[in-house]
Amino acid sequence: MRLEIGNFYVKDIIFGDRLSLNDGILTINKEEALAYIREDDRITEADLYIAKPGDKIRMCPVKEAIEPRVRLDGRGLFPGYTSELAPAGDGVLHALKNCSVLVVGRHWGGFQDGIIDMSGEGQKLTYFGQLNNIVLVADTNEEFERHEQQKKNDALRRAGHKLAEFIGACVKDLTPEDKDVYETTPMIRRDAGIEKLPSVVYVMQPQSQMEAMGYNDLVYGWDTNHMLPTVMSPTEILDGAIVSGSFMPVSSKWSTYDMQNTPNLRVLMDAHGKTINFLGVIMSNLNVALEQKERAAQFVAQIAKSLGADGAVVAEEGYGNPDADFVGCLVALEDAGVKTVGITNESTGRDGHGQPLVTLDEKCDAIVSCGNVGELISLPPMETVLGELQALARDGNSGGWDYDEVLGPSVREDGSIILENNGMFCGDQVVGWSPKQMMEF
Amino acid sequence: MVKEIEKAGFPIVQMCNLVPVAKTVGSNRIVPTISIPYPLGDPDTSKEDQWKLRCHRTKVALEALATDITEQTVFRV
Amino acid sequence: MKKVILYVNQFFGQIGGEEKAGVEPEIHEGQIGPAVQFAKELDGIAEVTHTIICGDNYMGSNTDAAVAAILDMLADKEMDLFLAGPAFQAGRYTVACGTICKAVKERYGVPVVTSMNEETPGVDMFKKDMYILKGGNIASKMRKDVKAMANVAKKLLAGEPVGSASEEGYFARGIRHQAWRKDMKPASERMLDMLVRKLNGEPFVSELPIPKIDRVPIAPAIVNLGEARIALLNTGGIVPVDNPDRIQSASATRWGRYDISGDKELRGGEYKTIHAGFDPAAADADPNVITPVDALKELQKEGVFGSLHQYFYTTVGTGTTESEAARMAREIIPHLEEDHVNGCILVST
Known part of the structure; x- marks a missing residue:
């Protein structure tokens, strides 16, 4: 399979007459874009903003991030979700780089939503603090979940994906500044030179733990709760086969933007033929019952063994009980003779004394660790808030609280906030961005 | 929590689905349950079945408290 | 100017060698032995006002008396930080440094810093309690070890954050926090490095060393279950629908107890789960799936056990x-003791 990504680097974003990209300046016709968003009659209120690195902007509650792109063959960006089911992973797409579409609730947040700051100490706590962002701030008529702590955020998230397609379309006929080409060959038909290198699989454990539908990550529009581990091509992941969900404290989550760009996959593909023979992806899952966790680990180990993998990398989208899926999978792979590296975050608590993962096993001897969900973070007020800051305290955000005897509420009258890292939007970046590391003190 | 209570001298049985978690934490008496969201009654089964399962596993837990053990033990259900 | 006091043994206090190891603690104004170099390193930031000297054997054999005497000597002194050592590979001296640092920190609440070689007993005994710099094995490393201690001391005195154990060169204290790498090397590249090394059989360093499991002694079994009083606990967040104790949905610091005496039942609509880590539908509909109050009452009726403690x-x-969970448990325990509970069932989700 051959996926070609033509890159267009966005240096600035402005509102203007015509949706276009000129010399790195992305112009968006705001009214036209909003009219497109409002075609979904669940959207009751919508506005667009621009948030760039250095801006004194805080966003809350952030629900999703998507890289604007266009497929040159006219296929939707997310087959099975924003468009008809079709294969992904092959073909040419154009992408607006250094740029993302963010979706922010106008009022209501929930357990799974997050914070992004564009400047100050908070800027480096998410990947999106360094991007040029088109920010959709909207509300919906989804009354059934208005006051629910767990929200599907379906209308808002879909609006974000559609908006990313809408904006990405402006570079369809332009020539990209440069290209990334990701090419895979059948696993069993590779050059002798490559065959000599140790072979590696990448095991993804996307968030799939809600038994109710509408919350989990999707694979080609299919709820990952309904799947068992299977083999996928890395180019499928980079080409929109996976859409992020709406469950799990947000610092542990992988946004759709993260899936589209998964740095772990990119480094493995770059290393292919040099230091490793990268076989491909085993798409696994996360579960709620021990037997399900064990079954998935068993499948992953069997697939890795059947493919002849010498090594594996396992990444989990979550913490807490998903650690049991993660550790279980690492142990199953090691037991099958596959040398495995894990990537995760930890929950050592505010004081850093806690047990890092809920299950531990001495076989997990190679782990990359990207953050502490319980790290306490204080951030000063920001001039501009997009959304509604109270959502952090009021709506059961996993990193916030409305009341604490010692710390007071998460959102203070002057607009300063105190929260756990849990609430930073996709902050732990287990997909591979994370410059943070867990360290001993 | 379990360890602190046991340290105070109370025998304590942990009923949980994720047995590896309880083992890692260092619980000494463990009785497995059927899932995380509904440890003691699968809503997809009849009320009668849920009740039977709940009574059975709770009884196993009570008996575990009255069972002498010498090492970390997962009781059969 | 901040004030610092240093503890050394009889040898570095220039009283004498092994034959003087029995000397009782004494305090001197000004700087003796390593204190002179500490004073230089901390110049402009803090002065080393006093040097305390104690024989290693006296500290080892008369620990309580030695510690009490030194704490008394410090009672009327101004002090912003306490130093001990460096102790190198001298076993008794490392234990002495750890012992006195711990006592001073507990009594006077000032930060303490010491230094030991990794081969000594003091490291494992005290590394969780204080900053212990990784010291040399012989006294010729004095300059280097004093400098390393002073670097950490300076940060503590200035109220600046102390870097990670590997950056600063101290023994990890069992505390793990997220921090930014100086090289900002992303996780993906760290992963690839580790992977290739592991595949090639080369050494690599995991970012999450697996800690040893801490165990507690098994509490004796209940002798007569038929007469035993049982308490029910849960970490699944079952509360009355208005969550009167405002227990948090994650990272909880609060707990509650709710009356289930007499013929009280747990009904959906009256109780619910506020745990945000799983789909709440089943437990909201029937809280007994997490807190089996109905089953316990039936089993009590059947005589399987004696009585149910009136709260869950x-x-x-x-x-x-863990530390919050342990604190909450310690707050709950007196209620269990008061009601003569014989055993506990804890349901976790």
Whole structure:
């Protein structure tokens, strides 16, 4: 399979007459874009903003991030979700780089939503603090979940994906500044030179733990709760086969933007033929019952063994009980003779004394660790808030609280906030961005 | 929590689905349950079945408290 | 100017060698032995006002008396930080440094810093309690070890954050926090490096060393279950629908207890789960699937056990740290003791 990504680097974003990209300046016709968003009659209120690195902007509650792109063959960006089911992973797409579409609730947040700051100490706590962002701030008529702590955020998230397609379309006929080409060959038909290198699989454990539908990550529009581990091509992941969900404290989550760009996959593909023979992806899952966790680990180990993998990398989208899926999978792979590296975050608590993962096993001897969900973070007020800051305290955000005897509420009258890292939007970046590391003190 | 209570001298049985978690934490008496969201009654089964399962596993837990053990033990259900 | 006091043994206090190891603690104004170099290193930031000297054997054999005497000597001194050593590879001296640092920190609440070689007993005994710099094995490393201690001391005196154990060169204290790498090397590249090394059989360093499991002694079994009083606890967040104790949905610091005496039942609509780590539908519909109050009452009626403690106890397990969980347990225990509970069932989700 051959996926070609033509890159267009966005240096600035402005509102203007015509949706276009000129010399790195992305112009968006705001009214036209909003009219497109409002075609979904669940959207009751919508506005667009621009948030760039250095801006004194805080966003809350952030629900999703998507890289604007266009497929040159006219296929939707997310087959099975924003468009008809079709294969992904092959073909040419154009992408607006250094740029993302963010979706922010106008009022209501929930357990799974997050914070992004564009400047100050908070800027480096998410990947999106360094991007040029088109920010959709909207509300919906989804009354059934208005006051629910767990929200599907379906209308808002879909609006974000559609908006990313809408904006990405402006570079369809332009020539990209440069290209990334990701090419895979059948696993069993590779050059002798490559065959000599140790072979590696990448095991993804996307968030799939809600038994109710509408919350989990999707694979080609299919709820990952309904799947068992299977083999996928890395180019499928980079080409929109996976859409992020709406469950799990947000610092542990992988946004759709993260899936589209998964740095772990990119480094493995770059290393292919040099230091490793990268076989491909085993798409696994996360579960709620021990037997399900064990079954998935068993499948992953069997697939890795059947493919002849010498090594594996396992990444989990979550913490807490998903650690049991993660550790279980690492142990199953090691037991099958596959040398495995894990990537995760930890929950050592505010004081850093806690047990890092809920299950531990001495076989997990190679782990990359990207953050502490319980790290306490204080951030000063920001001039501009997009959304509604109270959502952090009021709506059961996993990193916030409305009341604490010692710390007071998460959102203070002057607009300063105190929260756990849990609430930073996709902050732990287990997909591979994370410059943070867990360290001993 | 379990360890602190046991340290105070109370025998304590942990009923949980994720047995590896309880083992890692260092619980000494463990009785497995059927899932995380509904440890003691699968809503997809009849009320009668849920009740039977709940009574059975709770009884196993009570008996575990009255069972002498010498090492970390997962009781059969 | 901040004030610092240093503890050294009889040898570095220039009293004498092994034959003087029995000397009782004494305090001197000004700087003796390593204190001189500490004073230079801390110049402009703090002065080393006093040097305390104690024989290693006296500290080892008369620990309580030695510690009490030194704490008394410090009672009327101004002090912003306490130093001990460096102790190198001298076993008794490392234990002495750890012992006195711990006592001073507990009594006077000032930061303490010491230094030991990794081969000594003091490291494992005290590394969780204080900054112990990784010291040399012989006294010729004095300059280097004093400098390393002073670097950490300076940060503590200035109220600046102390870097990670590997950056600063101290023994990890069992505390793990997120921090930014100086090279900002992303996780993906760290992963690839580690992977290739592991595949090639080369050494690599995991970012999460697996800690040893801490165990507690097994509490003796209940002798007569038929007469035993049982208490029910859960970390699945079952609370009355208005969550009167405002228990958090994750990273809980609060707990509650709710009356289940007499013929009280747990009904959906009256009780619910506020645990945010799983789909709440089943437990909201029937809280007994987490807190089996109905089953317990039936089993009590059947005579399987004697009586049910009149409250069940609730907190939320997800993201809750061990130290918070332990504190909540310690708050709950007196209620169990008061009611002569014989055993506990804890349901976790």
